[in-house]
Amino acid sequence: MTTLPVYRWRLAPDAMATRRQLRALGLRPGGQEVAAQLERPRRRRGPLVAYLYRIDRAKPVRPMTPGRRAALAKAMTARRTCPSCRRDAGYCIPRSLGMCVPCSDIESAA
Numbered sequence: 001m002t003t004l005p006v007y008r009w010r011l012a013p014d015a016m017a018t019r020r021q022l023r024a025l026g027l028r029p030g031g032q033e034v035a036a037q038l039e040r041p042r043r044r045r046g047p048l049v050a051y052l053y054r055i056d057r058a059k060p061v062r063p064m065t066p067g068r069r070a071a072l073a074k075a076m077t078a079r080r081t082c083p084s085c086r087r088d089a090g091y092c093i094p095r096s097l098g099m100c101v102p103c104s105d106i107e108s109a110a
Helices: 019-024 066-080 101-109
Strands: 006-008 036-040 048-054
Touching: 019 048
Parallel strands: 006 036
Antiparallel strands: 036 048
């Protein structure tokens, strides 16, 4: 196993980018291996680590198809629907509660 080159925060070469940076450029890693590692030191804990990918090997982001758009809308509707009252909460239901906030308040008061 080869070791990755490690760069300090803000000292990475311009030819490399993180996943978020690639996405901002309209690109994706496209199956390539991680090219390097970026470390940001912290005082009391271990360093924050981000993986870098080569921009020249990145591929364009796949376009959103009608089927993918429908699947995403269905998944978001499921995340917003309260299992107790079956209403659209207008926000993603917190996993910690498992139901919308009004239903959680009623259950905790009972």
